Amino acid sequence: MIARVIVTPKPVVNDPQGITVRQGLVTLGFREVSDVRVGKYIEVSLDVATEHEARQRVEAMCKQLLANQVIEDYRFELEPEGRRHR
Amino acid sequence: MKFGVVVFPGTWSDRDCGWVIDQVLGAQLQYLWHKDADLKGCDCIILPGGFTYGDYLRTGAIARFAPVMEKIGEFADRGGLVWGICNGFQILCEAGLLPGALVRNASLEFRCQWTNLMVERNDLAFTSQCADREVIRVPISHGEGNYFADPTALSRLEQNGQVVFRYCDPTGNVVPSANPNGSMHNIAGIINKRGNVLGMMPHPERCSEPELGGSDGLKLFRSVAEGAIKVLVS
Numbered sequence: 585m586i587a588r589v590i591v592t593p594k595p596v597v598n599d600p601q602g603i604t605v606r607q608g609l610v611t612l613g614f615r616e617v618s619d620v621r622v623g624k625y626i627e628v629s630l631d632v633a634t635e636h637e638a639r640q641r642v643e644a645m646c647k648q649l650l651a652n653q654v655i656e657d658y659r660f661e662l663e664p665e666g667r668r669h670r
Numbered sequence: 671m672k673f674g675v676v677v678f679p680g681t682w683s684d685r686d687c688g689w690v691i692d693q694v695l696g697a698q699l700q701y702l703w704h705k706d707a708d709l710k711g712c713d714c715i716i717l718p719g720g721f722t723y724g725d726y727l728r729t730g731a732i733a734r735f736a737p738v739m740e741k742i743g744e745f746a747d748r749g750g751l752v753w754g755i756c757n758g759f760q761i762l763c764e765a766g767l768l769p770g771a772l773v774r775n776a777s778l779e780f781r782c783q784w785t786n787l788m789v790e791r792n793d794l795a796f797t798s799q800c801a802d803r804e805v806i807r808v809p810i811s812h813g814e815g816n817y818f819a820d821p822t823a824l825s826r827l828e829q830n831g832q833v834v835f836r837y838c839d840p841t842g843n844v845v846p847s848a849n850p851n852g853s854m855h856n857i858a859g860i861i862n863k864r865g866n867v868l869g870m871m872p873h874p875e876r877c878s879e880p881e882l883g884g885s886d887g888l889k890l891f892r893s894v895a896e897g898a899i900k901v902l903v904s
Contacts, residue, residue: 649727652728654770
């Protein structure tokens, strides 16, 4: 199973990277850009029997290490290993 | 008085702290390796600055799982003195020993410069040698020192008087222009409610001798050492 985890700064946390990227995009002429948030993408391969088990394990990984819930939100999706695209 | 200085892979201020303890203060020094599961009888544990584990994932995120951290958590629970400087402050927040988190500087720049700090509390083991609301001059050197806490945690810190150091101008005014990294309420250092776990972004070990341009940092090391003597006497 592959878990695709996305970690983003919480809306209340100031994201200077996002602000700077937004300014860059606007300077390039993408004037429609109103906001940018920069986060992280983490891919975790795991050996588990069921999707239910994978969900529980990845949830625990996010809480304990992958995200700091003081400043970050996380979400993830699961995919069977065979469909992994590079 | 025995200071323990913890060394993780990527720690870089361990020898600077060690020098101050050993050569300037004349106190006992013990380096502790991150894999140590024993604090070797130290009275005050310092988590020094650096880039533990390359700052991978988040600053301090991996270091908090080192074997030595479990012992430091227990030591803190028993009331032992724990002092996190720069990366050490980030580790203490990740470990949940202090509230909040340190995020990217608002300027996105790594800032290496002198700052002025308002000492908000001088009744602590770490600051007893400072005068009431003294302004001390201590350098910073970080890219992620922007203190963040949610509104509830922040008001709790303020109500409990847990803010120990605030960035200020040379005359002690806590103003936005003196804030080098965007920290909420100009926060440079905080303490836990019990008063035994201190985290601060500025580096007192880099200003503990006049040769280094200032020796205000030594007041903090001296506070810890003198406090220990008082406990022994009483």
